[in-house]
Amino acid sequence: MAADVDKRTPENQSNISPQKKDRSTGWGSWIYRGLWTLLLVGAVPLLGFGIKYYQDALLLKRHEESVRTLGAEGLFLFSSLDTDHDLFLSPEEFKPIAEKLTGITPPVDYEEDVIHDPNGETLTLEAKMQPLLLDSMTKSKDGFLGVSHSSLSGLRSWKSPSVPSSSFSAGQFRVFLPPKNKGEVGDTWWVIPSELNIFTGYLPNNRYHPPTPKGKEVLIHSLLSMFHPRPFIKTRFAPQGAVACIRASNDFYYDIAFRIHAEFQLNDVPDFPFWFTPGQFTGNIVLSKDSSHVRRFHLYVPSDRSLNVDMEWLYGASESSNMEVDIGYLPQLELQSTGPSTPSIIMDEKGNIIDSRDGSREPIQFVFEEIHWTSEISQQKAARRMEVTLYPFKKVSYLPFSEAFERAEAEKKLVHSILLWGALDDQSC
Secondary structure (H helix, E strand, C coil), X not given: CHHHHHHHHHHHHHCCCHHHHHHHHHHHHHHHHHHHHHHHHHHHHHHHHHHHXXXXXXXXXXXXXXXXXXXXXXXXXXHHHCCCCCCCCCHHHHHHHHHHHHCCCCCCCCCCCCCCCCCCEEEEEEEEEECCEHHHCHHHHHCCCCCCCCCCHHXXXXXXXXXXXXXXXXXXXXXXCCCCCCCCCCCEEEEECCCCXXXXXXXXXXXXXXXXXXXXXXXXXXXXXXXXXXXXXXXXXXCCEEEEEEEEECCCEEEEEEEEXXXXXXXXXXXXXXXXXXXXEEEEEEEECCCCCEEEEEEECCCCCCCCEEEEEECCCCCCCCEEEEEEECXXXXXXXXXXXXXXXXXXXXXXXXECCCCCCCCCCCCCCCCXXXXXXXXXXXXXXXXXXXXXXXXXXXXXXXXXXXHHHHHCCCCCCXXXXXXXXXCCC
């Protein structure tokens, strides 16, 4: 039997052809490669999921450690600096702390100071004012009972602009021109950036004289000084600074809308400080793109609301002194150009130089071409974009009471009702 088996075995083996051997080998190799490909394809998302799970677990662990180390309030402060939410602070993220601890602020990227051309164009502005209506203040309802006369002395005596008329060189208004990366209609930017954050808190109340303005603050300070000699370009509380928006544009001109938050100190020694904070200053400027010519300038405090000014005064010279707060209505506080900027030196048809500032000559009549915009948005849209820049919460629509219910019904959403004393989106609140 064993011999029979031995005889059949080589015979059976010899019956397998080389072609069949190659075919079976190739089939096995294809299956082998296919399985590896399938494993690799399946492993990639699994590996990605594993990495993501590990990172999330590590982040959760860091978060728990941070809560134990810092507490909830400390972690909130830390998170406000951790802009990329990786629970680590980069040097850039740590910069506000360094500035707070050292008191040294890196130089702001302002444009170089403009060298005023004595032969350049000049713009004349006029200031107009109607003083605050004292009976619009809440304290007036009881005859200002308990309010000392000295506290309101600066307010009562401020009846007219400090400088009714003043001239500026057209080049000074280049501070309103957009930066290089902002050139489209609707673009917004900070003219004077806010310096307030959760670490700086608010600026002190017990001050009488504003700090020396620098950079782009210089022109804003000069403009507001036409109203009162002590304007503070940096408000004590947010919102702080100034923003602008390109409302219209063509090849040669911009129409730029702007919004400024600033305040005045109305009292001086020996009276205690009295802060006068309009809800906002807003306006427009039309100027050439090289700032050599200003066609129109207008700055004013909006007076379309029943209350538009916040007032705070101290009963002592220290930060811990008692403070009174009130709001009121200011009918008018306004700067407006008397006409377009005009050149100081011109040449007549014979090539003779004429100084337009020479009062002994007949006034020179200038004729200006009409400006046609190639791209523009409405003043309301420009104001809206500046609001969102100053107040990110304005990305959510705040509607009048009746309109809110109509929108809620249409969108099948709930209504969040907020009752305010004053306005949420300016200082008079």
